[in-house]
Amino acid sequence: MKKKWIALFLVFAMLATALVGCQVTTGTETPGEGETTTGDAAAPAADLEGRETITMWFWGTEPYAQEAMKAALIDPYNASQDRYQLTVEYRPSVDSDMNTALAANQGPDIVYGSGPAFVMPLVEAGKLENMDKYSEQYGWKERLLEPYYESGTVQGSLYSVPNGISTMGVFYNKKVLADNGWEVPTTIEEMEKIMDEALAKGLYASVTGNKGWKPVNENYASVFLTHYAGPETVYKALKGEEKWENAKVKAAVEKSKEWWDKGYLAGKDYVNLNFSESLGLLADEKSPFFIGPTIAYQWAASYFTGDKTENFGFFPFPATAEVPNETYTLGAACTFSINGNVADDHKDEAAKIIDRMLQPEFTQIITTAWPGYWGTPLKDLTTIDTSEMGYLSTEFIETVKKVSAAVNEGNFGFYTNVFFPAATQQEFVNIEEVWYDTIDVDSYLQRIDKTFDEELQKGLVPPIPQPAF
Secondary structure, X not given: OHHHHHHHHHXXXXXHHHOOOOOOOOOOOOOOOOXXXXXXXXXXXXXXXXXXXXXXXXXXXXXXXXXXXXXXXXXXXXXOOOOEEEEEEEEOOHHHHHHHHHHOOOOOOEEEEOOHHHHHHHHHOOOEOOOHHHHHHHOHHHHEOHHHHHHOXXXXXXXXXXXXXXXXXXXXXXXXXXXOOOOOOOEHHHHHHHHHHHHXXXXXXXXXXXXXXXXXXXXXXXXXXXXHHOHHHHHHHHOOOOOOOOHHHHHHHXXXXXXXXXXXXOHHHHHHOXXXXXXXXXXXXXXXXXXXXXXXXXXXXXXXXXXXXXXXXXXXXOEOOOOOOOOEEEEEXXXXXXXXXXXXXXHHHHHHHHHHOOOHHHHHHHHHHOOOOOOXXXXXXXXXXXOOOOXXXXXXXXXXXXXXXXHHOOOEEEOHHHXXXXXHHHXXXXXXXXXXXXXXXXXXXXXXXXXXXXXXXXXXXXXXXXXXX
């Protein structure tokens, strides 16, 4: 135990050194389209010459996050042995790059994915390693929340490990609420009343948008499915036990359109805002709310600075008549798998590195510098110490703990990019067709049924954990 905490202290020291002078950014310094950066600097105490390279591809995140990854994962792994070195490549087009490489039986040792729905076709094509033996070796099934673990299985075997709890909720500006005499809403009616009053005052009802990234639409499709159709209805539809064209799903889609028509989703600026700009407006007191995924914590630090820092808050999506309990839409920031076409010793090392990312120590270290992304879906988060974390990192960990507790109770719904097969997921990205009145709700749901039935027959629906009914 003493050696373990000495090692943890040394990693903290490396992290602090690496992050001196670094500030959180919002993507302006991210590599451009097609550019790739490599996080393979030598570990301070390791001579990497002559070592074999273990490769991992990751999305093209900001420099501060790359430094955090180097200090929390790359350097400690490289310093832990003398045969291999870990190299992480940051690719803005990682999903398409990965599909192309794996199709040619190439690609990195550790396969990054944007969710279990991304993984399913790769499993069907035989491109990923069955990780059952590694799960047994490292105890992953016992360590991870059951619904998350199940989401990475195909026909009972593990092929991907979700890492990074992500859920939809409501970020808010505490000062805006206080200045206007508004309380944090606990019901949807209370929240809608605040949004109406905000619009009357010349504020945004909420700030959000899909500028540059149309799949933002599915965030709102997912949250309305969870809180208006309800987890039971969505579960039955995903299992093929009920059609998508049913009264409850219709009510959820109609509610999303109602919000769109009322201007609750940033009004006409929905198409002109991305998450960074939305958080900037929230920090500048232009709106009470930003309805979005918890990964947005990672960008908030660029705007909620100085005396604004503690104006930033988060609450779960409010209770509705259909879903009165605190319930979260179950999402994942990413998944990790093992390339089935690499050498066996590289597979073993890839599993060892993935296991490092599933430890509470890793979550604690990296979240200190990079809040919002690495909410590892652990059953036990009690060992994560937030006493040395900043405000946003602490708030993020506390949010993850609440989500974890709710998931343990079965109070969860389904994020489309995690549990829906790819073509059906895309149909929910296309929910804006309903918002823009280019298709009526019934025709839209009939189209979803047709798409989903085809994917269900092909076995492309990921495993669906059962929520509490």
